[in-house]
Amino acid sequence: MRELTCPTILDAIRAAGLPPHGELILTGDGKLQRYRVEGDKAGSRNGWAVLHSQPMMAGAFGSWKTGETHTWCERTSNPPTAVERLELQRQMKAAQEARAAEQLNVQTAARERAGKLWALAHPATNAHPYLQRKQIGAYGIRQLRDMLVIAARDVHGDLHTLQFISADGSKRFLTGGRITGCYFAIGRPVDSLLLCEGLATASTLHQATGRAVAVAFNCGNLVAVAKALRYKFPALRLIVCADNDIQTKGNPGLTHARAAAQAVGGLLAVPRFTVVAA
Missing domain, CATH: 3.40.50 (Rossmann fold)
Structure with missing residues (x-):
């Protein structure tokens, strides 16, 4: 997991080579969002991102296609307190767990589709x-x-x-x-x-x-x-x-x-x- 230093999480997403195809709105509600990465085929949603607004703007993002994961945190003149650091750690752990759960759902759906397509194919x-x-x-x-x-x-x-x-x-x-x-x-x-x-x-x-x-x-x-x-x-x-x-x-x-x-x-x-x- 690599942390990127960019003004906004969208800037970080673009800097990592995972720009969204179209608009990606992250409101800071802590919910994981999937999106289509620029250059990926239509209908795919290999990109994922999550953003928290409290105690400070921080989040994580990555791609299930490449397997990469990045974190981002807003840079301010006031460093986070010990309590805020603990809260950020809790949020990043929750983001990892949400990512893992969603990835399992994605892989389960792909496994079911693979079985159907394999059955349709002929030698x-x-x-x-x-x-x-x-x-x-x-x-x-x-x-x-x-x-x-x-x-x-x-x-x-x-x-x-x-x-x-x-x-x-x-x-x-x-x-x-x-x-x-x-x-x-x-x-x-x-x-x-x-x-x-x-x-x-x-x-x-x-x-x-x-x-x-x-x-x-x-x-x-x-x-x-x-x-x-x-x-x-x-x-x-x-x-x-x-x-x-x-x-x-x-x-x-x-x-x-x-x-x-x-x-x-x-x-x-x-x-x-x-x-x-x-």
């Missing part, structure tokens, strides 16, 4: 343009209209959300669904299990090695999925296959993959690229 075939372009098979995935549908489940097999991949390769998730710790599995592990970020990489690994592979969907979810898989398969050899993002600052693919391998005592596999000078 995908290798004829889908995305699969043909990537030269991979349709391993356990489904198709709804022209979109591939990939199930994200927890270690107990419960479906939480869906990823959709269009013919041109653009990807999106079902709004509000839980991603953390959820994955898509290809094959059944015998003595080892591979873990990577995306479907195309996972399918390619499975085709090349014949081994079971888990898809974490993004690098930020690698550690959570690795820990979940270690819990499910305590004796299995886990091999984290990194996306080597050599052209991205900080190489997030390799950084998160290394952290995931270290967290579960697993192995790390890193692709090497030959850089050709221009």
Whole structure:
């Protein structure tokens, strides 16, 4: 949780990169409000904010899509008293609890919608343009209209959300669904299990090695999925296959993959690229 110093909470929301699409009115009543973040699809309400007016203007906000949370407090010439600080702490705790409760409601609704859409979808075939372009098979995935549908489940097999991949390769998730710790599995592990970020990489690994592979969907979810898989398969050899993002600052693919391998005592596999000078 990061505190931002801005004149108003709306300024802080914009500074954090979560500006509302349209008007967002926060009256200071302490009630959590959901809103559509600028750039998100129509109908989504991934943003949330809560503002208290007493003992001073203070609040919190964030995004269920990115998982980030920020706090804000009005800066005045008079610092808060000890009693006011205690009240602010109580309010921030209440805001966290309200956020958690609302997030649970959002995720429950997404889980129910995911189940309905998954039931409507039919098994995908290798004829889908995305699969043909990537030269991979349709391993356990489904198709709804022209979109591939990939199930994200927890270690107990419960479906939480869906990823959709269009013919041109653009990807999106079902709004509000839980991603953390959820994955898509290809094959059944015998003595080892591979873990990577995306479907195309996972399918390619499975085709090349014949081994079971888990898809974490993004690098930020690698550690959570690795820990979940270690819990499910305590004796299995886990091999984290990194996306080597050599052209991205900080190489997030390799950084998160290394952290995931270290967290579960697993192995790390890193692709090497030959850089050709221009």
